[in-house]
Amino acid sequence: EIVLTQSPGTLSLSPGERATLSCRASQSVSSSALAWYQQKPGQAPRLLISGASTRATGIPDRFSGSGSGTDFTLTISRLEPEDFAVFYCQQYGTSPYTFGQGTKLEIK
Amino acid sequence: QLQLVESGGGVVQPGRSLRLSCAASGFTFTKYSFHWVRQAPGKGLEWVAVISSDGRTKYFADSVRGRFTISRDDSQNTLYLQMNSLRAEDTAVYYCAGQIATGYWGQGTLVTVSS
Numbered sequence: 332e333i334v335l336t337q338s339p340g341t342l343s344l345s346p347g348e349r350a351t352l353s354c355r356a357s358q359s360v361s362s363s364a365l366a367w368y369q370q371k372p373g374q375a376p377r378l379l380i381s382g383a384s385t386r387a388t389g390i391p392d393r394f395s396g397s398g399s400g401t402d403f404t405l406t407i408s409r410l411e412p413e414d415f416a417v418f419y420c421q422q423y424g425t426s427p428y429t430f431g432q433g434t435k436l437e438i439k
Numbered sequence: 440q441l442q443l444v445e446s447g448g449g450v451v452q453p454g455r456s457l458r459l460s461c462a463a464s465g466f467t468f469t470k471y472s473f474h475w476v477r478q479a480p481g482k483g484l485e486w487v488a489v490i491s492s493d494g495r496t497k498y499f500a501d502s503v504r505g506r507f508t509i510s511r512d513d514s515q516n517t518l519y520l521q522m523n524s525l526r527a528e529d530t531a532v533y534y535c536a537g538q539i540a541t542g543y544w545g546q547g548t549l550v551t552v553s554s
Contacts (some may be wrong), residue, residue, distance in 0.1 A: 332503070366539050368484075375534055376476075376484065378542030419484050423539045426498035428474070430484040438444045 333422050335431035343439040350407040352434045354420035359400045361424025366394055367405045370433075371416045379418075380405065408426055412438075441465035441515040441543060443535050450547030451525055457530045461518040461535030461545055471538040475509060477531035478547075487533070488520065503529075525552045 334357040344350055354365065363383035368376035378387040380396035383403060393408040407414055416436050420431040447459040458507050475487040475530070488499045488509040497509050508521040530552050537543030 370484075375544040375546050377544075378539070379527070381540040381542075385540070387540075401515045421484070421539070423506075428486045428489065428498075430476075430486060433483045435518070 332423060332427055333360065333425055333429055335420055335422060335429055336435045337418075337431035339434060340432075341435045341437060343437050344410055345439045346410050346412050347398060348410050350390070350405075350406075350410055350414075350434075350436060352405040352418055354398075354403040354431050358400040360403075360422045363399050364401050364422060364424030365395075365396075366421045366423060368419045368421065369414075369416045370419065375381070376419065384435070407436075412437075440522075443537065443543055443545035445533065445535055445545045447549040448533065448550045450553060452550045452554050453526060453552055455525055455549060456521070456523045458521040458526060459522065459533055459535075459548060459550070461520075463516045463537075463543075464536075465517070466541075466543070468511075469513050471541060471543075473509075473511065473518045473538070474536045475518075476534045476536055477529075477550075478534070479528075479531045482531075485531070490518070522550070525550075527552050 336355045338353045365383045367380040370376045384396045395406050417433045417435050419433050442464045444462045451457050474489045480503050490509045506524045510519045532547040534547045535545045
């Protein structure tokens with residue numbers, strides 16, 4: 332099983348700042364099959380990025396994904412108030428399709 | 440309008456069974472694989488199972504393998520999760536989701552396993 336470790340656990344930033352979230356895999360993720368999700372309380376997760384770097388439909392271009400192999404990054408270039416939430420990475424290249432434990436992005 | 444709507448959740452005793460359904464509309468159901476993902480109260484996301492677009496390939500998380508079954512009825516545009524031998528640790532909101540890159544997710548159905 333591929334274990335995904337997200338860091339930091341909690342990130343405290345202000346609107347307008349840049350956020351950098353990390354997702355590290357215990358072994359190489361096949362074909363860059365790495366997705367990022369945002370989840371707000373009481374809501375289903377929302378897909379932000381798939382294929383490590385492809386933005387989903389309707390996702391603002393301040394969200395970007397990068398990385399390959401075992402190291403992946405989600406960057407939010409300039410935080411808006413609605414961006415604060417919990418973020419998860421998921422690898423879907425090798426079953427079981429595991430999730431990271433999440434990074435909580437909170438308002439400083 | 441694109442929709443995935445889960446149903447079938449509820450309170451069930453340990454050891455009993457439950458079947459979840461996920462009704463799809465607004466897109467071509469047969470084109471995609473589908474997943475079940477769960478989230479225990481206050482916890483993170485846990486992937487549960489996937490079924491291929493042709494229904495022939497299925498994978499499961501270690502925590503549910505041998506107890507849960509995933510299936511699909513393309514004539515009804517519906518995905519199922521049959522859950523047997525339920526345990527307290529299966530308590531969670533269960534989401535159905537389309538093939539990863541689609542971003543299609545339902546709103547979830549709560550399953551509570553308790554005596």
